[in-house]
Amino acid sequence: MEIGHRRKERLDRGVKVRTEGLYALMSWRELGYLTMPRLVLIIGMLILPLVMPSMYWQRVISIVCIYALLSLSFDFLAHFVGLVSLGGAFFIGSGGYIAAILNTILGLPPMVSIPISTLLGAVICTLFLFPCLPLRGVYFAIITLMFPLLLGRVIEALDILGGTDGILGVGSFTNSWVEQYFIILMVLFYLFGMRRLVNLDIGLVFRAVMDNDQAVRASGINLTYYKTVAVFIASSMGCLAGGYLAHIYMWAGLSMFALDFSILPIAATVIGGSGTLVGPVLGAFILVPISELLRAFGTLRIVFYALILLAFIVFRSEGIMVYGQRKYQQFEKWVKV
């Protein structure tokens, strides 16, 4: 069969076209078509802790949410602002250490220390990354990869903040339901918030910065300011996850700067579908449980997810979400040319 003689034709489904304007409000079917995917996501996430069989798997859900936040932050920076940040571990570490310090020294409860660590951590991360904002592509990726390594080594070398032992005795959440629903609601909040944000005018500016930053400068817009804002938003997600992590592990230590927090979000984003914002969350929900299931195999699970990542990036770089979206919205058929 010669490939040259046929091609795939894609047509929008009727219901997709009908739901594009105000007309969607006129029938339940169209309304359902629009809201179904969102409802499935929201309700699905909300009932997850209820259906989990054991404490262990409930904890896994929390970890999944942490990675989901990190993936969201990576996707936002990489595909809506054009800054490829490999610094997930940097965000987690900053947020985690700040929350741990606030809790152990000042005695603040999690519900206070996490918001503070979110904001303070985001400020600190933004300050660190501020001088790097003019960099792009490989350079920004490398420098963000180096920051968590550096901080880890500095803490180790200077033996500050607990040194290699880390900060022990961080208080935990009093109620396990609060613990889980807090992070799930946060993921939903950030997910829908980001989706809203990138379609606002300021979101358009972010996307313009990615497409052509010179034209943005020529439009009288301060590039650095908007990049700073974007980095602040993204790092606030990571720091929130870090602060939360410190509280559920009741510990903040050097492994918070581990490369896992930088690499797994990228894998989740690639697998879920880059540039969709929902995709990375989905990717985290697929990857993290798989890696938990494979925990018995030791480091083989890292090999496993590296290979999945490789396969996706080479052969299916669009990701699951883009694929799903296309199937949901379009007919596909082969036509002879």
Add this chain to the structure above:
Amino acid sequence: MNNQPILQMRGVTKTFGGIFALNEVSFDLFESDILGIIGPNGSGKTTLVNCITGFIKMTYGEVLFRGKNISRRPAYKIADMGIARTFQIMRPYFSLPAYKNLVIPLFSPRAKRTGGWRGGGKLGDRNAVSIDILEEMGFERESYVPYKMASNLPTGYLKRLELARCLALKPEIILCDEVFSGLSMSEIASMVPLIERLQIEGITLIMIEHRLRELFQVANRVLVLNFGEKLIEGTPGEVMADKKVKEAYFGSEKVEEVETYA
């Protein structure tokens, strides 16, 4: 005409590792002038635009905008003062539809300040305003063109989009870097009235061009650059008559052709 020049260049010099891309270029630009800048390839025309708009820091010299020295300001500040520019290599925001391309300049502090409600100010509907501007630049409002992704637009529309992006800033000066290049004769013919309208609206223009015939239709003054140096400045007629220009720009053989152009 106002006697105070709106833009003054004072000995602007830019070196790239010992090579003079611009050497002591000085000129005055008066309000609602159209200044054409011509010169052979590599004579420093685009560098001049980059220096004025702050995209390149000049080695020395200064640029005065309404008497204020703007030569050390960052690019976005200069654009914010009302000096807009187009790019020679058109790179619109490819991932956005054409009309959303204009939302970005309309979001800038200058547009918010100068535009008011209708101009896309703080409360204005930027989408509606950007469609208005696009229509002004020759995008048919009722057609699908303004809603198309910028990556699918043909060259002619991209050039208009570049101009529209400048216009959204309500600029006082627009620096056009080769807006006519790459266009067909009919497309150029439809662009010329747009340029003339900008002039009538009181916008000062600097046009870098290789299409001399069309440039001389609209420009009232012409400056010739050669190897980064200012060769001559004058009305199109004066420039045409100048011997040095003919030699530097066209080579001495093609004199007749030039006269038919003028």
Add this chain to the structure above:
Amino acid sequence: MDILIEILIYGSIRSITLALMALGFALVYGTSRVPNFAHGALYIINGFIVWSFLRLLGLNYFFSILLAIIVIGVIGALIYQIILIRVRGIAISEIIASYAIGLAILEGLRWGGFKGMTYTLPTFIQGSIFIVGVPVDLHRIVVLICGAALIGFLWLFTHYTRIGLALRGMAQDERAALMLGIDSDRMAVVAMVFGSMLAGLAAVLLLPLGNIVVESGYNVLILAIAVCIVGGLGSWMGAVLAAFLIGFAQILTEVYLGTHFKTVVALLAIIITLILRPSGLFGRQKELEERV
């Protein structure tokens, strides 16, 4: 006075070591603009290949080194031909794909049981000598000489052979090289093979000084990136100079601050260089300045 000579000798050895680690990375990036994040993994895997040939198959030491370097070259070519060629030109994908390869190799080795103190390679020459009162292992001298020879050889190779000139041409301007009939994909494979072989050579020279441990794969990658960034990504001789800079900086901090700060110095060097002068100390500034 004594400590000065010690710093001088060990500083040069460290510098050559760093240069050896970095040259492969610099060669691949300089030629094909692919940041090969699997570099550290190639380094370590070569150590294990040599070890396997030597201990499991019982081959002659020299012979197993030779074979291992050929094998590592083939591995490099396969990595490029199967995977990297498909993502070439997409900066994010290049980094992620090559890093994933490295991760898979290193963690696979760790899973396969290649950890612990049992994996060592014999030194080339036993014993040590005194240079102006400072004791130095003979093997370190071998490293010094071989490294210097290798750098010299690379310089000659890239300046006087057809393939070397083609590689340099591609490094300067890929499109122009294409127009002159240089097959860019083939040269990228060649670069990848040479890069892997250089990683392998570095491993063979350096690993006898310690144990073969998987973690050092990550360290080698970081050090290679540090050297290449400071020297300017894509500039080979810059990388050599930067190796001396970082090497002496590391030795000095080790002497005066403590060994903990060894990696901190390398990381700080990366960050400071990128912030102040992204094209590196010896790189060509041109490309960045032209981004108008």
